[in-house]
Amino acid sequence: MRQRNLSRVLHALAAEGPLSRAEVAARIGLTRAAVSTLVDELSRGGLLVERGPGRSGAVGRPGTGLLLTDRGPCGFGAEIGVDHLAVAVMDLRGRVRIRLGQETRNQGAEPAAVLATLTGMLRDAARDAAGAGLRPTGLTVAVPGLLARDAGSGRSRLLMAPNLGWRDIDLAAGLPTGLGPVTVENEANLGALAELWSAGGAGVQDSFVHVSAEIGIGAAVVVEGRLLRGAHGFAGELGHVPVRPEGRPCSCGGRGCLETYAGEEAVLRAAGLEPGPGVRLGALAARCEAGDAGALRAVRQAGTALGIALSGAVNLLDPRQVVVGGALARLAPWLLAPVSRELARRTSVAAGGRSTPVPVRASPLGPDGPLLGAAGFTVRAALDEPSRLLRG
């Protein structure tokens, strides 16, 4: 119970710090005396700092406020993309302190070689982190694939990542052991969690469908602030929702899957571009900005297909909003109108007679979502276990 209360103090300060002791007590529903004892323990452990009068930036606040430390424990996040690798180190306040990125060709590459490159980047980041007075509490890795919990090791195993061409790999086994526990997680899930956390997770922003894309199309469903993972952890495969049931054959064995109309390869080809390293959705966005008619038409068609698939999702799930994230967010200026048009046509019943359909917006995080989600996942796991932080 005490560990749980320590954790609640840490999460309250992470979400809204600086806060006075009285404000923390009000947030978590404990007495001021109880909070003071918890705060003292966390302060002695070096997890909190106190801001004196005149140093707080917020107007109208009491002069002193508690903040999580920006030294000491930190969370590592990494992303294995189709043609890039990235690493971020986040402090307990949620600020990215170190960030490394590298263009690489991971599609079809040997997993061991990719993991070796990533290991090098992680070691560089760990050295920089140590220089900044930060020590790692764990690592979360975002991958574009399906994962399953391995009963033996308790670790997540990559079952398949079609767009990398990888199958059945224990990625954690190929990564450094010195950073703390390693978690491997689907990138669409992490992108959605980053969106949830950055929005504060309250009110209209706690129930949404989040669509993201790199080569494939992924999605994640957040219901009342919780990620809907599915019975086997495979929920969110929006890319394989049929939009033209007898349409184009898909690599999954189905026909007319959304991915064959709105996936990167399909959209680039429709716009007359040959997909490959350096020619991704960003290149298409540039053509749209330049007013290229073929590119605009291709994105419009993709938006229509995406809107059809999302209409199904909205009819089933009744979310408060649809968020377009990942690389797709770059295409938002041209993509959102056809998506919204299909939703308006096809979800009037699920809208319960309201005149406006579910709002669709682009994520401000864009392609950074999965990496920020990965680092944030590590940080939040650390805040869940104060005993580990206090021991460290």
Add this chain to the structure above:
Amino acid sequence: MRQRNLSRVLHALAAEGPLSRAEVAARIGLTRAAVSTLVDELSRGGLLVERGPGRSGAVGRPGTGLLLTDRGPCGFGAEIGVDHLAVAVMDLRGRVRIRLGQETRNQGAEPAAVLATLTGMLRDAARDAAGAGLRPTGLTVAVPGLLARDAGSGRSRLLMAPNLGWRDIDLAAGLPTGLGPVTVENEANLGALAELWSAGGAGVQDSFVHVSAEIGIGAAVVVEGRLLRGAHGFAGELGHVPVRPEGRPCSCGGRGCLETYAGEEAVLRAAGLEPGPGVRLGALAARCEAGDAGALRAVRQAGTALGIALSGAVNLLDPRQVVVGGALARLAPWLLAPVSRELARRTSVAAGGRSTPVPVRASPLGPDGPLLGAAGFTVRAALDEPSRLLRG
């Protein structure tokens, strides 16, 4: 806390009674002494009965066991269908003790006239219940429509029931006040809850998509034993998932909605039958049994459309199973094969490389689901509030 523990004892006995005090303690994680005090209070309030040695049916059990009473508090359920009304009275053990049904034409009828007929049936049932030593603790009404919580009265208001032709009605206001609190709930949701409760709600049966149909097609999503209601309470509109995006116009304003291919009217017409009172899915099932080629083809086509829509749902939600309930369950012998075929073709990614797709089965409750769900909803609400039962 005490109320919560009393409630947990009641729910444990409802789910698994007869149980000994020790078994109850093990189920809910309290000491035997604590459970004995709780049991004494519930027994004094007349909510429990003790079975002596020799009266327990189960082999190998201790001779005495606690059971919920089958007298005293009971739950009323009612169903407003397109051409029938039904009432059920359920005791705390979950057994239906009284059941009344009546064929009526509710489609396009004045709501006040329908509610007057239903009120008469409820009064009859209440008289019979009193004769059996049962007293009502509330009423839940299943309707094929969308509901919204009315901020003023706190009651659920029927926003629209397209297949009844009703809009914006406070149904509870037209029903008798003497049965306890009245709850109005979507029939697809209640059908799914009945399925969850009858299956025990454990293991593979706690996460599923439940499809039901009377005229429209409804669905409900259960995730880890909880109904997914959606942000506005409108989740589960499988009938308006697009399956042929530029196909048949639907009354909702969309095109190619599942309902236009697999809804009752569409399937009956495809089989050469004119839908109307007495000519519903049951009539179609009779033709299928007789080997009528047109009927079999119509059901196969409907199953294909249903399988396409469900493929989208399975890709998004990753349920443990799909359950076909309501009137659709009658068509299961001919419907499940095409549904499973589409799921096998279109959900291989969501199946995570498993060789078998999500299992599809017919609900054993069939068309009784919503009525049983309604009565069960009332009973469970009563078990949640032991103070109300003990006062009564």
